[in-house]
Amino acid sequence: MTDATTASASTTPITGLPALAFLGVGSMNGAILDGVIASGLPVADGAEGGIRTTNRSAARADAIAARHPGVRALAGERDPEANRHAVAGAGIVLLGVKPYQVADVLAQVRDVLAPGTIVVSIASGVTIASIAAALPEGTAVLRVMPNTPASVGAGVTGLAAGPGVTGAQRALVHALFDTVGVVVELDEARIDELSAVSGSGPAYLFAFVEELEQAAQRIGFSAEDARVLADQTVIGAARLLAESGRTAEELRTAVTSPGGTTQEALAVLARGGRVENMTEALQAAVDRAHEMARENA
Numbered sequence: 001m002t003d004a005t006t007a008s009a010s011t012t013p014i015t016g017l018p019a020l021a022f023l024g025v026g027s028m029n030g031a032i033l034d035g036v037i038a039s040g041l042p043v044a045d046g047a048e049g050g051i052r053t054t055n056r057s058a059a060r061a062d063a064i065a066a067r068h069p070g071v072r073a074l075a076g077e078r079d080p081e082a083n084r085h086a087v088a089g090a091g092i093v094l095l096g097v098k099p100y101q102v103a104d105v106l107a108q109v110r111d112v113l114a115p116g117t118i119v120v121s122i123a124s125g126v127t128i129a130s131i132a133a134a135l136p137e138g139t140a141v142l143r144v145m146p147n148t149p150a151s152v153g154a155g156v157t158g159l160a161a162g163p164g165v166t167g168a169q170r171a172l173v174h175a176l177f178d179t180v181g182v183v184v185e186l187d188e189a190r191i192d193e194l195s196a197v198s199g200s201g202p203a204y205l206f207a208f209v210e211e212l213e214q215a216a217q218r219i220g221f222s223a224e225d226a227r228v229l230a231d232q233t234v235i236g237a238a239r240l241l242a243e244s245g246r247t248a249e250e251l252r253t254a255v256t257s258p259g260g261t262t263q264e265a266l267a268v269l270a271r272g273g274r275v276e277n278m279t280e281a282l283q284a285a286v287d288r289a290h291e292m293a294r295e296n297a
């Protein structure tokens with residue numbers, strides 16, 4: 001990480017959030033919505049209620065409303081102006097649609113954003129400059145890169161503020177994402193690299209669990225037992241990392257008896273050049289983010 005990067009809780013105490021509009025509540029914005037609500041941090045009642053959400057399908061909006069009865073969940077399928085209704089009176093707008101849909105959603109809402117509204121994008125590969133260019137001049141724009149463990153309060157979010165964003169606005173968004181885990185502030189120039197590590201990272205780990213499960217079956221375990229063994233091993237190891245205060249290296253060493261079985265297995269895994277392979281994988285994610293930024297400019 002560069003000198004420009006800091007992981008911290010917000011230094012400014014925040015006792016509440018302004019009305020929030022979550023535009024596009026799928027996997028990621030849904031995880032943030034769950035986390036913010038679970039945190040109990042008060043959200044101000046805007047003119048149309050404190051938290052508003054939008055997505056395309058009515059079934060999904062109904063599911064959000066059932067899960068969070070206080071939320072005003074709107075569906076584009078029922079209300080073509082859902083995004084415009086959601087942002088009216090909101091203090092923070094969280095853009096959670098797919099990258100290629102961002103421009104369309106910004107065009108829908110740009111003339112109904114209240115002065116002083118903070119726009120936060122979670123989209124991969126969509127730059128602050130391209131978002132700011134689609135909004136009224138002077139709109140505060142921040143770009144964040146969260147990850148799905150946010151839904152259980154264990155996320156990590158990269159946060160980059162655009163030009164002209166005040167310290168107070170940045171602190172507010174930082175506090176919002178503190179409710180769903182750890183926040184790392186960084187320059188926007190580094191956000192694609194952060195995304196490659198922590199935004200996509202949960203998928204790498206889930207892919208590993210799937211591989212461990214499949215390999216366990218190949219050496220003779222039933223599908224059911226293989227799943228218990230693989231899932232619980234990773235859950236237990238992650239908790240140990242979180243709760244023991246020891247580094248991954250120390251914990252690995254504690255499992256690996258000299259001349260024992262783990263050492264043999266790790267030697268086989270290392271044959272694949274895992275660090276080189278992981279570095280190549282991260283670079284592929286970064287390259288794709290750069291390509292998306294050009295496509296979405």
Ligand SMILES: NC(=O)C1=CN([C@@H]2O[C@H](COP(=O)(O)OP(=O)(O)OC[C@H]3O[C@@H](n4cnc5c(N)ncnc54)[C@H](O)[C@@H]3O)[C@@H](O)[C@H]2O)C=CC1
Nearest residue numbers: 024025026027028054055056096097098099122123124146
């Ligand atoms: N899934 C992840 O782990 C992460 C995703 N992201 C970013 O989050 C964004 C969303 O990704 P996911 O949640 O995975 O996608 P998703 O497909 O689960 O969610 C997108 C949501 O947007 C809604 N939507 C589509 N068009 C809309 C419109 N015009 N107005 C309102 N809602 C609309 C859809 O109904 C859907 O609920 C992407 O830009 C992605 O780059 C960022 C970090 C991690």
Ligand SMILES: O=C(O)[C@@H]1CCC=N1
Nearest residue numbers: 124195198199200201
């Ligand atoms: O795969 C993606 O493009 C998004 C960004 C990071 C995680 N999911």
